[in-house]
Amino acid sequence: MKNKILIAPLNWGLGHATRCIPIIKALEENGYEPIIASDGAALALLKKEFPKLISIELPSYNIQYAEKGENFKWKMILQLPKMVLAIKREKSRIKRIVENYKIAGIISDNRLGVYSSKVPSVFITHQLNVLSGKTSWLTTKLHLKYISKFQSCWVPDVSGVQNLSGVLGHPEKVLDKIKYIGPLSRIEKKSLPIKYDIMVLLSGPEPQRTLLEKKLRKELEKSTKEILFVKGVVESQQEIEKTNSITYYNFMNSEQLNTAFNESEVVVCRSGYTTVMDLAKLEKKAFFIPTPGQYEQEYLAKKFKSEIIAPSCKQEKFKASKLEKIHFYKGFNDYSVDTNWNELFGLFQSE
Incomplete structure (x- = not known):
């Protein structure tokens, strides 16, 4: 037994x-x-x-x-x-x-x-x-x-x-x-060709998840870059839609996320600690938008900004142009x- x-x-x-x-x-x-x-x-x-x-x-x-x-x-x-x-x-x-x-x-x-x-x-x-x-x-x-x-x-x-x-x-x-x-990370680093310029990964409690989704949709809809947008909504059936250069998923399983992370140049996401561990495992570059009012996420965003690892901004101040800052930061190391x-x-x- x-x-x-x-x-x-x-x-x-x-x-x-x-x-x-x-x-x-x-x-x-x-x-x-x-x-x-x-x-x-x-x-x-x-x-x-x-x-x-x-x-x-x-x-x-x-x-x-x-x-x-x-x-x-x-x-x-x-x-x-x-x-x-x-x-x-x-x-x-x-x-x-x-x-x-x-x-x-x-x-x-x-x-x-x-x-x-x-x-x-x-x-x-x-x-x-x-x-x-x-x-x-x-x-x-x-x-x-x-x-x-x-x-x-x-x-x-x-x-x-x-x-x-x-x-x-x-x-x-x-x-x-x-x-x-x-x-702890469910992600493994793989040598895959880059398919997406930007990966958007949403998570966290409502209503803030939906508010950020609306904000990012509005800001990124005119982009010519190839964008993967994972909403982080777990439903019975996976749904995929393509609008202009953005591919939307309601959710991905671990295997799909693993591939998506590896195929993406940079990641736009919350500064939740689990996401931080995933980014470190992949040694990725990211842009953080902490959940408003969550001291933990606000602290982590400030920490990695001060260490020149990843830029960040408040949710209400996000503009697509801010993503250009990512290239001036060194990205994560694997611990x-x-x-x-x-x-x-x-x-x-x-x-």
């Missing part, structure tokens, strides 16, 4: 789900049986990637996002009681799942209620410091309180001074349970490491 490991990414954009893909594959390669648990688009994506695996729907946090960036934090604060209730429901559901499916271990990517006192539980995050402006000390303290309930915390980055997550994943005081496991999955998964071995 293979040990069953529950792997549960947060449904907040698609980044948490996509960075779990290499972990699910590593579990299978090391003789474990992964069971997927999430909700919404994150669950839909992983079910498409791993149709043969058992998948379980978890309670949704059902967070609504502000249309204006300056309202983002306050809207989140108002919804804290709803989040706490969802986490309690999640904990109750996990208790039954562990018993019913004979779970031997848990890997939670930012789902705060997905842990058990009966089996080893791992938390994945790149945010040991949770930025929220003047309240960063409080959000960080609350996050660390939840992390303390897990046996181990895996940070998808390297531990050295040269790293991808900056202050997010590298606090002044590092807890004993923290393990830097190297960046990949050979992750010792056998050692990491040793936590789940039966005594």
